[in-house]
């Protein structure tokens with residue numbers, strides 16, 4: 001038997017043995033239960049821990065138990081996988097990719113071998129080990145066998161992974177994390193960092209793997225205090241939701257900013273970009289701070305506290321002193337109110353003690369809770385209701401002017417005041433930007449609880465006030481901030497990462513860059529990069545690492561003809577039809593008319609029971625889901641209809657993009673429109689077809705009259 005064949009057989013045997021050991025570990029955990037615990041609380045905790053452990057030990061035969069191996073120069077060999085597997089003696093058979101011992105698998109090069117002599121990568125097909133590929137790190141001589149400038153060796157298995165046709169929701173990249181990505185993934189927990197990277201450079205992937213790494217490296221702290229992953233919208237969160245569970249991590253909350261601030265009130269209205277931008281401006285924080293603290297009054301009367309036959313008194317000047325002392329402590333507003341009650345009670349306590357009355361330990365608290373003290377303190381330091389406060393700011397121009405003086409211009413103040421104020425705070429129709437302001441007010445009143453770590457994706461799109469909302473939720477933790485300034489599509493987006501770090505209250509955070517593009521093929525990048533001088537001067541396009549240059553085509557064909565001509569049903573991999581939001585209804589009809597089955601991104605929730613019923617009615621061939629051919633399973637469907645506003649963060653093997661000019665025009669200003677177009681152009685992995693009329697945005701630098709613009713047709 002040739003050496004390679006016998007080696008493959010040995011590796012398969014090892015895989016089978018590792019699987020059976022994983023089964024043994026699982027059986028052992030299954031035999032344990034909470035009865036080992038000392039009391040019911042720890043029983044509950046133990047049960048939960050065991051349940052989590054069982055989940056981690058579940059063996060999915062489709063997912064390779066290991067994907068790599070390193071041979072240490074010192075002689076030891078380690079298989080690297082998604083989870084740790086040990087033999088009955090406790091010796092590791094597979095080590096977790098996040099363990100320190102695994103680091104050289106990701107980072108060692110011939111120039112810096114990090115103590116390993118060889119690296120092996122495995123090829124799998126549906127869980128079956130089909131191939132392996134060895135790389136020697138001891139050659140030292142770059143001329144020896146395909147070692148490139150930075151000492152990396154060409155890997156067919158890595159290339160196959162990068163070139164694979166895309167389908168379905170996002171997958172993990174644990175087998176092929178690149179050295180510069182791995183540095184970010186394993187950065188210490190305390191470091192807040194920004195990852196700036198062009199489309200497809202793996203920011204989302206890296207952020208999720210970093211969350212998984214931190215959960216492993218700081219398990220106790222992170223599961224107790226929480227990890228939060230923030231994405232731009234719910235469909236994006238559905239797109240990424242399988243990645244962390246596939247890495248064995250199910251305890252990270254994934255939410256949009258709207259969901260995070262959603263506890264304050266439901267969103268019941270939208271508003272113009274100018275108003276929303278102003279509400280998201282960092283100056284609003286000071287307006288709100290002033291408005292909240294303006295409630296603290298100046299005591300003018302004596303506090304009188306009857307007790308038995310005595311009437312104890314705190315004169316107004318002493319009460320004023322107490323207020324000043326509490327204010328100087330710079331505590332949250334509600335805590336200040338409680339401290340004022342105690343400060344007043346203390347002055348009474350001292351008087352009582354001076355009479356020689358013996359008081360017990362609780363007397364101070366009891367005095368602070370008496371009705372006269374409570375009423376007096378509440379009159380000077382009244383409770384503030386966030387919704388009533390915002391209602392007053394937006395309906396009472398004088399109140400707003402008082403607190404916005406020197407911060408907002410008259411014109412800006414006029415923008416904020418409601419043209420037709422609701423009658424009460426309870427009937428106000430709040431917008432998303434309002435909820436973020438309510439979150440700020442709530443935090444001025446009572447400190448917001450902090451989690452241990454937040455991963456924020458598409459962070460360039462968040463307003464200063466939104467960033468403050470996230471920053472306070474990581475006040476005693478850290479953040480991984482992912483984004484691309486060239487993809488900023490909100491009118492309130494940030495222009496500078498230093499500003500972002502400032503709003504997050506993490507000024508010491510630092511910026512890392514990713515430049516290698518794993519998604520977009522070179523021809524498509526070159527097209528999209530034409531927009532960069534207009535939308536983000538100074539930012540570079542990604543350097544495509546994909547071998548295929550991609551297929552790029554422009555057409556003016558009518559939509560119905562195009563749908564037939566592209567041959568969507570026969571394309572391997574997923575297809576995204578990206579259209580201006582306003583065109584979704586008529587394109588949906590057109591797709592139904594040509595009999596294509598598709599899902600509409602962003603409509604999964606709405607699809608609900610009706611769609612399920614339609615699916616049940618579908619014949620065995622499943623191609624008649626409902627009259628419009630709607631397939632409710634967004635990202636599982638072969639074809640997704642994607643409103644341009646929801647394309648961000650997604651990718652499809654093939655993209656058909658309709659009407660770039662309308663996509664640009666739909667945004668509140670031209671620069672934002674061009675950035676939206678940049679996002680839409682950079683979703684394709686294999687091919688991009690652009691359907692347009694005679695109005696291609698001039699910034700693309702193409703001659704549209706020819707229909708097939710010169711110089712860029714693949």
Ligand SMILES: Nc1ncnc2c1ncn2[C@@H]1O[C@H](COP(=O)(O)OP(=O)(O)OP(=O)(O)O)[C@@H](O)[C@H]1O
Nearest residue numbers: 173176177178199200201202203204205518519649
């Ligand atoms: N090291 C890697 N090995 C294999 N595939 C990778 C690697 N890094 C990234 N990818 C793939 O590249 C694609 C783009 O990754 P990702 O979506 O994380 O990029 P992004 O920078 O967040 O893009 P965007 O800015 O468009 O949101 C994904 O399919 C991802 O799996």
